[in-house]
Amino acid sequence: MFIRMIRGALVRQRGKMFLIAFTIALGASLATAMLNVMLDVGDKVNQELKTYGANITVKPNSSTLLSSLYDVEDEGEQIETAYLNEEDVSKLKTIFWAYNIVDFAPFMKMAVTLEDGNEAEAVGTWFNHHLDLTTGESLDAGVVSLRSWWEVTDGSWIDEQNDPVNTIMVGRMLAVRQGWNAGQTVTLTGPRGSEEVTIAGIYDAGGDEDEQIYAPLDLVQKLNGLDGKVESIEVSAITTPDNDLAKRAAQNPAALSAADYETWYCTAYVSAICYQIQEAIPDAVASAVRQVAESEGSILDKTQLLMILITILSLIGAALGISNLVTASVMERAQEFGLMKAIGAKDYSITGLVMIEILITALVGGVAGYFMGFGFAQLIGHSVFGSAIEMKVMVIPIVVVLIALVTAAGSLPAIRMILRLRPAEVLHGSKT
Amino acid sequence: MELCAQQIAKWYHRRSDGANRFFAVKEMSFSACSGTLTVLTGRSGSGKTTLLHMLGTLLRPDQGKVLLDGRDLYSMDDRELSRFRNSRYGIIPQGYTAVRSLTVLENILLPVKMYGRGKDVLSGPDPAKQEAQRLLLRFGMADLSDEYPDRLSGGEQRRLAVARALAGKPPVILADEPTGDLDDENTACVMEELRKAADEGAIVVVVTHENDALSYADYSWRMNAGYLAAEN
Ligand SMILES: Nc1ncnc2c1ncn2[C@@H]1O[C@H](COP(=O)(O)OP(=O)(O)OP(=O)(O)O)[C@@H](O)[C@H]1O
Ligand SMILES: [Mg+2]
Numbered sequence: 001m002f003i004r005m006i007r008g009a010l011v012r013q014r015g016k017m018f019l020i021a022f023t024i025a026l027g028a029s030l031a032t033a034m035l036n037v038m039l040d041v042g043d044k045v046n047q048e049l050k051t052y053g054a055n056i057t058v059k060p061n062s063s064t065l066l067s068s069l070y071d072v073e074d075e076g077e078q079i080e081t082a083y084l085n086e087e088d089v090s091k092l093k094t095i096f097w098a099y100n101i102v103d104f105a106p107f108m109k110m111a112v113t114l115e116d117g118n119e120a121e122a123v124g125t126w127f128n129h130h131l132d133l134t135t136g137e138s139l140d141a142g143v144v145s146l147r148s149w150w151e152v153t154d155g156s157w158i159d160e161q162n163d164p165v166n167t168i169m170v171g172r173m174l175a176v177r178q179g180w181n182a183g184q185t186v187t188l189t190g191p192r193g194s195e196e197v198t199i200a201g202i203y204d205a206g207g208d209e210d211e212q213i214y215a216p217l218d219l220v221q222k223l224n225g226l227d228g229k230v231e232s233i234e235v236s237a238i239t240t241p242d243n244d245l246a247k248r249a250a251q252n253p254a255a256l257s258a259a260d261y262e263t264w265y266c267t268a269y270v271s272a273i274c275y276q277i278q279e280a281i282p283d284a285v286a287s288a289v290r291q292v293a294e295s296e297g298s299i300l301d302k303t304q305l306l307m308i309l310i311t312i313l314s315l316i317g318a319a320l321g322i323s324n325l326v327t328a329s330v331m332e333r334a335q336e337f338g339l340m341k342a343i344g345a346k347d348y349s350i351t352g353l354v355m356i357e358i359l360i361t362a363l364v365g366g367v368a369g370y371f372m373g374f375g376f377a378q379l380i381g382h383s384v385f386g387s388a389i390e391m392k393v394m395v396i397p398i399v400v401v402l403i404a405l406v407t408a409a410g411s412l413p414a415i416r417m418i419l420r421l422r423p424a425e426v427l428h429g430s431k432t
Numbered sequence: 433m434e435l436c437a438q439q440i441a442k443w444y445h446r447r448s449d450g451a452n453r454f455f456a457v458k459e460m461s462f463s464a465c466s467g468t469l470t471v472l473t474g475r476s477g478s479g480k481t482t483l484l485h486m487l488g489t490l491l492r493p494d495q496g497k498v499l500l501d502g503r504d505l506y507s508m509d510d511r512e513l514s515r516f517r518n519s520r521y522g523i524i525p526q527g528y529t530a531v532r533s534l535t536v537l538e539n540i541l542l543p544v545k546m547y548g549r550g551k552d553v554l555s556g557p558d559p560a561k562q563e564a565q566r567l568l569l570r571f572g573m574a575d576l577s578d579e580y581p582d583r584l585s586g587g588e589q590r591r592l593a594v595a596r597a598l599a600g601k602p603p604v605i606l607a608d609e610p611t612g613d614l615d616d617e618n619t620a621c622v623m624e625e626l627r628k629a630a631d632e633g634a635i636v637v638v639v640t641h642e643n644d645a646l647s648y649a650d651y652s653w654r655m656n657a658g659y660l661a662a663e664n
Binding site: 004005006007008009011012335336338339340341342343344345346347349422423424427428 | 481482485488490491510511514515516517518519521523525526527529530531532533534538542543546547596
């Protein structure tokens with residue numbers, strides 16, 4: 001009979017119940033969409049921040065550039081830019097915080113002429129360069145791990161240990177334009193001659209690199225005649241978040257007190273690591289590129305905050321909507337509830353009845369809302385972030401809890417009304 | 433069993449009266465015993481419904497006590513009072529009252545079923561159900577037992593309320609204008625059933641405008657602007 005009363009009430013008030021379910025569905029869908037987008041985009045960016053790993057770049061000191069310029073003038077030779085020495089790269093692993101340096105790769109860029117006369121930029125680097133360090137440690141450093149988020153769409157990464165030096169990797173866009181595939185042999189021409197090279201793989205980096213050629217450092221050095229030189233080094237290091245001391249030190253380590261200097265030097269602040277890299281590699285300037293990542297992080301934080309706000313506001317809106325509808329539905333039945341009290345129903349049996357009605361409605365609305373939210377998330381994903389949003393299972397319990405809270409909050413005024421309902425006041429002879 | 437009101441009063445504050453109290457029921461005492469039928473008459477607004485609600489545990493008096501068998505009704509909390517009301521009282525409210533999502537028969541059995549008293553339906557004959565069907569037949573509504581209340585006429589809804597109050601054979605029956613819009617024949621039916629309940633031992637109090645009702649009464653009182661006066 002209890003069940004029939006609930007079913008009867010649901011059927012009789014289907015218009016109102018539909019509106020309640022719809023309101024809940026809207027709230028649930030927004031919450032689902034926002035939470036999924038938030039978590040997924042957060043994950044994506046975090047993952048990229050992690051894999052972007054390179055948080056320090058090492059470049060030749062511009063003062064060396066100047067001095068070499070003067071040298072050039074004195075000796076009347078061609079103007080050269082400054083370079084670092086490839087042999088110094090492994091010195092990174094000799095600094096105090098060597099263990100915090102996870103990965104690194106040297107770079108050298110040049111323009112090469114392709115067979116059809118077009119130009120492209122070739123980047124010489126290490127892929128999985130094997131190093132046996134003086135410490136007895138050995139490691140494979142290079143872009144295979146430093147650019148781990150790249151997707152090799154055709155062929156495979158270059159394996160420096162087994163592939164010949166005349167092997168290259170080509171960016172997706174460039175490969176499409178040139179009609180190149182993995183395994184194909186092409187000719188690259190630089191200022192110091194031409195080389196026949198084999199394409200080991202095509203990669204999708206999702207950025208400017210898709211227009212470039214990535215080649216072993218030796219090959220690029222051969223093409224532009226700069227043996228043993230590198231333009232820059234990217235370093236991925238595990239660092240301690242900056243504090244006040246780190247900020248002061250970054251401005252001028254010499255200004256620190258001896259004790260502060262000691263503390264700073266022996267903490268893995270990015271500035272301390274940079275300082276030590278400069279000590280190890282002559283004429284080099286190491287600087288943190290983390291600021292970029294940090295500002296990206298803060299934009300992400302702000303976007304997430306915005307999404308949280310939208311979610312909260314929409315849930316508050318849903319709660320208000322529900323509270324209006326539920327109150328109206330209870331008011332409509334005030335006399336019926338008064339009668340039930342007069343027959344002997346306890347307050348909480350009647351509130352229980354109404355709560356169950358609303359719960360059933362909320363369940364229907366919530367499930368519908370979850371799937372609507374799934375659609376919204378994909379819509380947002382494609383229109384804003386240009387990719388699908390992965391639906392996280394953990395969102396389901398969060399949405400369930402949120403909807404339960406919103407429904408409970410929305411039903412509160414109606415519940416209060418039922419508790420305050422005096423049968424004597426509604427049984428005065430009004431008509432059904 | 434005795435239903436007994438001691439110096440009860442109920443007042444309201446009316447906007448037009450400012451700080452003055454308006455007495456819906458002025459201080460009065462009242463009592464009724466098992467096996468009697470008491471009729472309350474009076475003009476509209478004289479406080480009949482208010483008195484009945486106070487006797488029926490539905491409205492706390494502003495002053496005085498209501499006792500059923502010596503038990504102070506308004507000293508109980510909601511849970512206790514609800515159960516008490518369910519098991520002792522059959523209340524026929526003024527106007528039309530029914531749970532719209534239940535059929536006529538289910539409405540009549542609702543008070544009995546509410547606390548699971550009618551659970552032995554499957555095992556053997558259910559006296560409440562039999563009584564309900566008997567009353568429906570008596571009120572000429574036998575073929576309406578599976579209808580929903582919105583389909584009923586005003587008079588049929590009144591008789592539904594009477595049957596709902598009587599089916600469980602409660603010891604106290606309070607009827608507020610049970611024959612309000614009934615024809616003479618049906619009025620007689622309803623009054624006879626109320627009389628029968630009283631003869632079977634219930635305390636029956638009936639508010640009515642019908643003079644015919646007086647012939648069924650053991651006692652009759654008249655309400656006059658909140659005062660109670662004996663008529664015989
Ligand atoms: N909740 C309330 N607030 C203020 N005044 C009320 C309230 N309930 C009843 N009254 C007043 O108390 C008086 C008595 O009301 P009551 O319902 O008892 O009348 P009644 O005798 O049953 O009338 P009727 O025959 O029309 O049903 C009325 O004047 C009414 O206006
Ligand atoms: Mg009345």
